[in-house]
Amino acid sequence: MTTLRIAAIADVTEAEGPGSRFAVWVQGCSIRCPGCCNPHMFDPSGGTAVEVEELLARLDRVRGRVEGVTLLGGEPFEQAAVLTPFARGARERGLTVAAFTGHRLEDLRADRIPGSGELLAEIDLLVDGAYQAGRPETERRWSGSANQRFHFLTGRISLGVENLHPGEPERTVELRIAPDGALTRSGWPEP
Numbered sequence: 384m385t386t387l388r389i390a391a392i393a394d395v396t397e398a399e400g401p402g403s404r405f406a407v408w409v410q411g412c413s414i415r416c417p418g419c420c421n422p423h424m425f426d427p428s429g430g431t432a433v434e435v436e437e438l439l440a441r442l443d444r445v446r447g448r449v450e451g452v453t454l455l456g457g458e459p460f461e462q463a464a465v466l467t468p469f470a471r472g473a474r475e476r477g478l479t480v481a482a483f484t485g486h487r488l489e490d491l492r493a494d495r496i497p498g499s500g501e502l503l504a505e506i507d508l509l510v511d512g513a514y515q516a517g518r519p520e521t522e523r524r525w526s527g528s529a530n531q532r533f534h535f536l537t538g539r540i541s542l543g544v545e546n547l548h549p550g551e552p553e554r555t556v557e558l559r560i561a562p563d564g565a566l567t568r569s570g571w572p573e574p
C-alpha cells in the first residue's frame with residue numbers, strides 16, 4: 384500500500400518543529416481529543432489521496448530549503464504502514480523526521496497500533512500524548528498541551544530544542560496564500 388490520505392501540506396514552514404520543515408497533515412484520527420483544533424481531519428475518508436512517490440517528489444523540490452519533515456494531523460500512526468516509506472525516504476535524503484501523535488510512546492513501541500514500531504524506527508523526534516484542552520502549553524514550542532512529551536529518539540535533533548528562552552515569542556503563526564488565493568494558517572490555531 385503506497386497511497387496516503389492527507390489533509391494538507393506546507394512545503395516550507397518554520398511553525399511545525401525545529402528549523403525549516405516540510406510538513407504533512409495526514410487525514411483521519413479516531414482519538415477525538417475534546418477541543419482538538421483539527422476536527423476536519425477526523426474522517427479517514429476525507430482529504431486527498433497521494434502516492435508516497437508523489438510526496439517524495441514534492442519534497443525533492445524544496446529539499447535544499449528544509450532540514451526535515453514533520454508528520455502531524457490527524458493521527459500519523461493510523462497510516463503508519465504508508466508513512467514509513469515516506470519517512471525512510473526523507474531520511475535517505477539526509478533529512479530529520481519529527482512526528483506529533485495522540486498515542487503514547489509506550490503503546491507505539493509495543494506495536495499496539497499496527498505498523499507503529501516500523502514508523503517509530505524512522506522518527507527522530509516524537510511529541511506524544513492526547514491533547515488536553517485544560518492544560519494549555521505555555522513553556523515549550525509546537526506542543527498543544529503541557530501533558531505532551533518530547534522524545535528525542537536518535538540524537539539527530541538537539542535535546543531541549545522545544546524550550547522557550549526569555550524574550551522569545553510563545554507561539555509562531557504562519558499564514559500562507561496559495562496561487563489560487565486560498566489562505567491557510569499553521570502553527571498556533573487560534574489567537
Ligand code: SF4
Nearest residue numbers: 412415416419457485
Ligand atoms: S490526536 Fe491530534 S488530531 Fe487527533 S483528536 Fe487529538 S489533537 Fe486532534
